[in-house]
Amino acid sequence: MAEFITPKILKGFRDFLPGSEIKRRDLVEQIEKSFRAYGFVPIDTPVLEYSEILLGKGGGETEKQIYRFHDHGGRDVALRFDLTVPFARFLAEHRSELTLPFKRYHIAKVWRGENTQRGRYREFTQCDFDIVGSDSPAADFEILLLMRSTLSAIGAGSLTIRLNHRGLFNRFLSKIDAGEKSPEILRIVDKLAKIGREETGRLLGELLGETRAQAVIGYIEAKGSYEDTLGGMIRAAGGDTPESDRLWMLRRFMNDTGTAASFTLDPSITRGLDYYTGVVYETFLNGLPDIGSVCSGGRYDNLAGLYSREKISGVGSSIGLDRLIAALEAQEKTTEKNTYATLAIACIREEDGGAYQHLAGRFREAGIACEVFLETKKLTQQFILAEKKGARWVIIPGENPPEGPFTLREIARRQDREHLSWENAVRIIKEAPASGL
């Protein structure tokens, strides 16, 4: 007896069948189209890198999750766990070949050996976009605007981008003599939405004592218009600063583009990652606030500091594709389609296979994706097959397949149009309203 290997995949990894892969590709194509319309260009980097490059000076949580091993040559290598670290290495390595400001995007898979019990995947796709080599507020704003346009373009619905400025927060912390504990404070505040106000207060109290903890809570809980909130932040920080000027400039840009309603100034947004130094932001879908941020990022002033003396500053953001798809599905904003081909050509006689392909070629040239059926089954079976595959139309060839006349069946309506010429079939298919029923 033959012994079979059980066909199975690793936990936290996924196969994508055509229906879900087409959905992903449609989404990625829309995202790319948006990036390209803004003049962002794609790059790619290796999936595998030296562990030293990816881990830098070593980092607790990351080090535990990374897929790391020794290759045939005994090199210590690892799968990338994000697209930011490889981009930093890329910038340091190719600095002289790039024209700054450099606007790039990178859509690719990354791997983390996370606990899958929390519904996390170990293989997932990130869509990163950054502008490096510009300190201008116009760069901050372009990333914010691009987040908004991209999410609108994919039909994510009404959204709110909450932004803050880490530098201004730090000025406030210095003012209350808590500047040295800024990294810990930022990390605690970052968890506010997750752990709640009470626990945040307790953790801050442990770190700073009651009075200063209350001051921090007061700062991060400010609510109101962008202008009022910013006024309060400036008072708390002791007056106008370059950071607050930047936030005013961003508000002007929002007004001049008619996008102000999409943005909220939220002093509790800090982002956990250590490399951010300026504006930071998260994006929430108004219809699904609980799903968390679907697109986040911020400004950094020394991205490639591990690899190069040259300070490379910039601003960027990242869309988590899997979370975004989950969000769109929860809002029923995706449609499942199983094929790109709206038309199928039925197979009547095996020896006419070439003629069917010739006919299909004419439809393809007219811009109609067209699948040729390969086996001479009963017509009713071929209609069922076409329906399963997601085609809308079937051509039933006649005596002279390449030229016609033939019958065009609209599957969902069970309606046949007979004695059609090729030209008329093309016209009917192209002019049909979008939905089959």
Next chain:
Amino acid sequence: MAEFITPKILKGFRDFLPGSEIKRRDLVEQIEKSFRAYGFVPIDTPVLEYSEILLGKGGGETEKQIYRFHDHGGRDVALRFDLTVPFARFLAEHRSELTLPFKRYHIAKVWRGENTQRGRYREFTQCDFDIVGSDSPAADFEILLLMRSTLSAIGAGSLTIRLNHRGLFNRFLSKIDAGEKSPEILRIVDKLAKIGREETGRLLGELLGETRAQAVIGYIEAKGSYEDTLGGMIRAAGGDTPESDRLWMLRRFMNDTGTAASFTLDPSITRGLDYYTGVVYETFLNGLPDIGSVCSGGRYDNLAGLYSREKISGVGSSIGLDRLIAALEAQEKTTEKNTYATLAIACIREEDGGAYQHLAGRFREAGIACEVFLETKKLTQQFILAEKKGARWVIIPGENPPEGPFTLREIARRQDREHLSWENAVRIIKEAPASGL
């Protein structure tokens, strides 16, 4: 003093800068468009799989090249080294969710720890397309036709697809009492182009003795029209067989689609891979025969045999993207472009950053990809930047940036058109002939 980590990548791996990544993506998009027009649908599978799945019963050459390690959970895992084995596993695992015949494509990276001295990469991209669940010659032909259309669509120029039938070859080998040594013979013949006629004869002589070796050489060296060659093969195999009938049927399909001139029957094509059992083929660019086959494949009768009792037959092919790009570059059939944005908007005053984005948004809505410059440098410097980035046009905003009038500069011609309305600028950009000069 700070110590830096040298930014470098692994040998055999590559970064893709925007110019080459745009070229790759343009090519992949054209390939996908061609696949989709034929009704082929995309799937995706994990980069990492159980080693047992990928290696099956263990295979010498593959086992030495595969990136294999133990993950955090102690699982024996590996990076995929092709897209065929994961597809076989996918078919066995998802058989009940798929409608046969199933036409799928998969474009993705694979990894092999090959010797890089031969100019090979350790990370490279494959474009696989297969039809499974049909034994019809129409399926064989559809793959052949799709190879031809896809390579034509990307401008690979005149090409020859050389095909053969392994089953017919085996009938001939049985006829000369060499049937049992078929796998070794196929492997030797597969290397004919690489090792030459003499060495092939010597190796066959060692295996079969002089007389039978000469018979094999005679069989594989047949030249002439498709019809003459097939006639000779049938005589050598002892008469008509289902395999030769299939080759006749394919010829009929070629004639009926007007594509016969692209196909040659070549009895020396065998393909080294063990799973092929029927028609096999390789594709050569007539302008660059030395680069070898850019697209190869064949028919198999039991792809998922390692994982399932159910025999899954099919036919497929694979484009090696890297070799194809090298071929196009050698024929100077690729153009380097560094951006998708043809238009840049110059930055005159920092505080007008929002107004520039508003203006850019109007161009983007009109279908013109448009980059906004972020820093107030001298105009001449902005023109140089636009040229470096590959934009063709620059808008120089006036007093009222969103509305105009403004100046439109065509960079390569150093030509300014002044006092333009937005509508006129759109018209000029859209109606300009394709080349800037």
